[in-house]
Amino acid sequence: SxxxxxxxxxxxxxxxxxxxxxxxxxxxxxxxxxxxxxxxxxxxxxxxxxxxxxxxxxxxxxxxxxxxxxxxxxxxxxxxxxxVQLAGAAGTLAAFGAYGVADPTVLPEAYARELALAAPLLPxxxxxxxxxxxxxxxxxxxxxxxxxxxxxxxxxxxxxxxxxxxxxxxxxxxxxxxxxxxxxxxxxxxxxxxxxxxxxxxxxxxxxxxxxxxxxxxxxxxxxxxxxxxxxxxxxxxxxxxxxxxxEAMREHLGLTEGLIVSERLSAELAPVLGRARAKELLTDIARRTHAEHRPLRELLAEEPELQGLDLDDLTDPARYTGSAGALTDRALERR
Missing domain, CATH: 1.20.200.10 (Fumarase/aspartase (Central domain))
Structure with missing residues (x-):
């Protein structure tokens, strides 16, 4: 059974x-x-x-x-x-031999072919x-x-x-x-x-x-x-x-933190310009002011004399800080 x-x-x-x-x-x-x-x-x-x-x-x-x-x-x-499963009462195929099958071990494979399933190595x-x-x-x-x-x-x-x-x-x-x-x-x-x-x-x-x-x-x-x-x-x-x-909703939500979503990029970009300690100090202060004053990060950065000459539009645009997302997407879509 x-x-x-x-x-x-x-x-x-x-x-x-x-x-x-x-x-x-x-x-x-x-x-x-x-x-x-x-x-x-x-x-x-x-x-x-x-x-x-x-x-x-x-x-x-x-x-x-x-x-x-x-x-x-x-x-x-x-x-x-x-x-498929075809092995008899205790998995020995003994009954098939008793009923006259010359080589019962070939039965599971034939049975599997009939049912379009795989033939097991063992019961x-x-x-x-x-x-x-x-x-x-x-x-x-x-x-x-x-x-x-x-x-x-x-x-x-x-x-x-x-x-x-x-x-x-x-x-x-x-x-x-x-x-x-x-x-x-x-x-x-x-x-x-x-x-x-x-x-x-x-x-x-x-x-x-x-x-x-x-x-x-x-x-x-x-x-x-x-x-x-x-x-x-x-x-x-x-x-x-x-x-x-x-x-459009995704783009709107990128601005919910007033630009702070790119703070990681700014930390990396400003450290060579200002030195690691000064960059951290400046960004910590500006992040605090962004929350307290409800002013965009870009606006506060523009007021810093040390940052004159930097392309702040590029540095603070979230759409320009998606890393290798496009290349990774292309790579993933190559899989079939």
Whole structure:
């Protein structure tokens, strides 16, 4: 009976992974287009919830795509290795010989050909690598898609509004809302996936030649994990294909710190001119005054006699301090 149950499980998994792989392909294609279109679109980089240094939305989208391709590659490897199970009561193929098969060891390969699955090297009644591999690739895929979702949820907040879902969901009580429903579903899937995956990993400790409990514990969490990740992959494809990007909001937010978002650059550029100690002293004072007086960093720097002759427009423009973001985006988009 386990031969049939395990083989059926692999067939169900194969059909699900085929759908997941197709949706991951859609998502990667959509993110590739977005990254290319916004290669040089500047936006605030955020670390520990705060503005750090400028980055580009193209690089962010390229990073999302890289995770999706990682998930695709892992899932494709697992899909290609899903095996049949055909070994008899205790994994010895003894019954097939008793019924007259001259060489029972050739049966699993023939069986695998019939079902378009892989032929296992050994019976895997209690060697649950195929199920653990499914757990790993599915949990990783859920997490990779979850990264996209939580970024979209953050960037689509009312007070940020740098991106929006193509068609948000309405609210039952607040007509003005367009809730990011797809990103919400994906984020929920990412939080659910590790738990069933943990049960599948725990079932690796399977005693004897057929266990009491370990094998049976796999059935429900594996079905749940396949459904959860299948839905998340579909939702992510739809999310990324319809995502609306708002460069004007990104550019506006680069100015929220009155220019202090480029303080790292100024520290590096002014140290050779003023000396490290004086540059640090000056920038610390100007940063304090920027907050206290609500005046732009560029304006305060222009009042310093020591800085006359420097191109302050260049030094304080956040869009000119995105480093190698464009080149990194190009490199990421070379991956197929």
């Amino acid at each position: 386990q031969d049939f149950m395990d083989t059926a499980t692999m067939l169900v998994a194969a059909r699900t992974l085929d759908l997941v792989l197709a949706d991951l392909g859609r998502t990667a294609a959509a993110l590739g287009r977005t990254a290319a279109a916004h290669r040089d679109t500047p936006m605030p980089g955020r670390t520990l919830t705060q503005h750090a240094v400028p980055t580009t939305f193209g690089l962010k989208a390229a990073g999302w795509r890289s995770l999706v391709l990682d998930a695709r590659d892992r899932t494709a490897r697992v899909r290609a290795s899903l095996p 895997w009644h209690t060697l649950r690598t195929p199920v653990a591999d499914l757990a790993g690739c599915l949990a990783f895929t859920a997490g990779a898609l979850g990264k996209i979702a939580v970024d979209v949820l953050t960037l689509s907040r009312t007070e940020i509004g740098e991106v929006a879902e193509g068609s948000g969901g309405g609210s039952s009580a607040m007509p003005h809302k367009a809730n990011p429903v797809r990103a919400t579903l994906i984020a929920a899937a990412a939080r659910r996936a590790p738990q069933p995956a943990a049960v599948l990993y725990g079932s690796l400790a399977a005693e004897d030649e057929r266990p009491a409990g370990a094998w049976h514990a796999e059935w429900e969490p594996l079905r749940d994990l396949l459904r959860t990740v299948g839905g998340a992959a579909r939702d992510t494809a739809e999310l990324t294909e319809g995502l609306r990007v708002r460069p």
